[in-house]
Amino acid sequence: EAQVTQNPRYLITVTGKKLTVTCSQNMNHEYMSWYRQDPGLGLRQIYYSMNVEVTDKGDVPEGYKVSRKEKRNFPLILESPSPNQTSLYFCASSSRGPTDTQYFGPGTRLTVL
Amino acid sequence: GQQLNQSPQSMFIQEGEDVSMNCTSSSIFNTWLWYKQDPGEGPVLLIALYKAGELTSNGRLTAQFGITRKDSFLNISASIPSDVGIYFCAGLGETSGSRLTFGEGTQLTVNP
Numbered sequence A: 001e002a003q004v005t006q007n008p009r010y011l012i013t014v015t016g017k018k019l020t021v022t023c024s025q026n027m028n029h030e031y032m033s034w035y036r037q038d039p040g041l042g043l044r045q046i047y048y049s050m051n052v053e054v055t056d057k058g059d060v061p062e063g064y065k066v067s068r069k070e071k072r073n074f075p076l077i078l079e080s081p082s083p084n085q086t087s088l089y090f091c092a093s094s095s096r097g098p099t100d101t102q103y104f105g106p107g108t109r110l111t112v113l
Numbered sequence B: 001g002q003q004l005n006q007s008p009q010s011m012f013i014q015e016g017e018d019v020s021m022n023c024t025s026s027s028i029f030n031t032w033l034w035y036k037q038d039p040g041e042g043p044v045l046l047i048a049l050y051k052a053g054e055l056t057s058n059g060r061l062t063a064q065f066g067i068t069r070k071d072s073f074l075n076i077s078a079s080i081p082s083d084v085g086i087y088f089c090a091g092l093g094e095t096s097g098s099r100l101t102f103g104e105g106t107q108l109t110v111n112p
Helices: none
Strands: A004-007 A010-013 A019-025 A031-038 A042-051 A054-057 A076-078 A087-094 A108-112 B005-007 B010-014 B019-024 B029-037 B044-049 B055-058 B061-065 B071-076 B085-093 B100-102 B106-111
Touching: A004 A087, A010 A019, A019 A031, A019 A087, A019 A108, A042 B085, A042 B100, B010 B019, B019 B085, B029 B061, B029 B071, B044 B055, B044 B061, B044 B071, B071 B085
Parallel strands: A010 A108, B010 B106
Antiparallel strands: A004 A019, A019 A076, A031 A042, A031 A087, A042 A054, A087 A108, B005 B019, B019 B071, B029 B044, B029 B085, B055 B061, B061 B071, B085 B100, B085 B106
């Protein structure tokens, strides 16, 4: 089954404790992206990747890192999480770019205390 | 960065009514996308628009790429209960490369 998977689905952590949210797709997609969703703000793009070893900042990259060492994986890293990073995070992938149909993962709800 | 203003923020309608929502920007966009998000799910692409003036339909949904390239509209005809959800516009700005910007969303409630 074609899908985007994220882990964990739910995470409660404390300020400053490094964490990684994994994202994997099995559709051989070139484009992958991370978004955060906050009430009243819609989705905001954090980082995106057009292909392996190619990553670019979205609208809200501060406090986040990503890597794209393999085509299928695009982990989101929070080196020193802070409470303002409490949010719902979505990973997405598409065949070639953002205007192709993006397939979204199920979301990761992160709480930083 | 780019900003998209989406309105209305929420709508409460009766089943069978038509719905209109729009998205505007102060800058030019090259591509407009409309997504729907069901509760507890990620967004799903409904319609993509690539040219100014383009009018595209997907079943009961119709979207238009404004001729000024600074706005887009989504219409839903004869709404049904399963239309409930959050509708987002999204776009690629003229100068934003592959960076996608989303509107704040329109929460649609359909009363049977």
